[in-house]
Amino acid sequence: MDRRQQKTRAAIFNAFIALLGNKNYNNITVQEIIDEANIGRSTFYAHFETKDDLLKELCMELFSHIIDSAIDSSHTHGLYSDNSVPNSVFCHLLQHLEENHNNVLALLSCESSEIFLRYFKDSLNELVRTQFVNQNRKNNQSLPNDFLVNHISGSFVEMILWWIRGHRKQSPTELDQYFRAVIEPIL
Amino acid sequence: MDRRQQKTRAAIFNAFIALLGNKNYNNITVQEIIDEANIGRSTFYAHFETKDDLLKELCMELFSHIIDSAIDSSHTHGLYSDNSVPNSVFCHLLQHLEENHNNVLALLSCESSEIFLRYFKDSLNELVRTQFVNQNRKNNQSLPNDFLVNHISGSFVEMILWWIRGHRKQSPTELDQYFRAVIEPIL
């Protein structure tokens, strides 16, 4: 890929994320993104069709990284199959989030976080679902597998949002403990 | 309140909800709402400052009703204090939703449901919080009350979304059972 393209693409992403820290997604204009990224108008439209397109691309780039690294760690650790393993997939995810190599936390903290949650939830749901299949657990419950998967990934996302709203006072390890406390009893 | 005002206000709300069934909130124009509601342009702006204002007002009207009726039922039934009570606050809420007197389900089912979730979650969180205080339960857990409240209301909302996505195949009673199964073990 052309070095010029990489630079402008990154500049647009960064400008977009920076603006999202200050104002709502709906109220951000393409012109503002252009100015913040310091590029030409036509350049923006050469890269993205619309603002919504930019949003989608950004989400794909960030969340896929997050989930990929989680899947990698799951190969060595598993979901919660071994009760004594201190580092679960979720714990890894939390640590990864806190280190914030990518800007996922910024997006989940911003005013328009709901928009990003859809993408994050979808990725996470897929992760949990595959992990569930991998560890053929005893299905003695009266609960549909479907419901359970949704409950787990949903609870995880809700915890992260709660964590962010409370200004991230807890460590990833603490959060992992909380999460185990509400999830393991029902597995 | 003037009969004319009531009618146009209702017409705008209905038009707005109808449009939300077809397209994203962001892509709905004020002109479309005006046409759908069959009113004059200046009339719309006499009622609402902006499209966002309309959104806010609609949420306040719908969700406050939902929550109010839930609070009423909580006075007679309680949260989950008495384990043998078949009709919990949540069950009432679910029944109320399914009957869909108001259009809450339509909004939570639409493409821009995330926008409405913020309001719904806030209302629900408040409900759970007050109910928790009312039934001074044993706090022998290592979990912060704060976290627990968020987990419960968050899980409830996630369940409703899961229910909607799956085309509402379960009855409110079934959902209530599912919910109890994942919540009561940690209380």
Add this chain to the structure above:
DNA sequence: ATAAATAACAAACAAAGCGTTCAATAACGT
């Protein structure tokens, strides 16, 4: 190193949407 290909640019454009104003008309409450 040079040439061909490609990306960035600035400026200008029509089209669409926004929010406001105003005089005329219709519906309302009492």
Add this chain to the structure above:
DNA sequence: ACGTTATTGAACGCTTTGTTTGTTATTTAT
């Protein structure tokens, strides 16, 4: 029936959008 108040429709300036054009700068391939 009366005065009051909401609705109407047309017009307005303004902002934003997405496209187009010719030119300049950078990269890639030879």
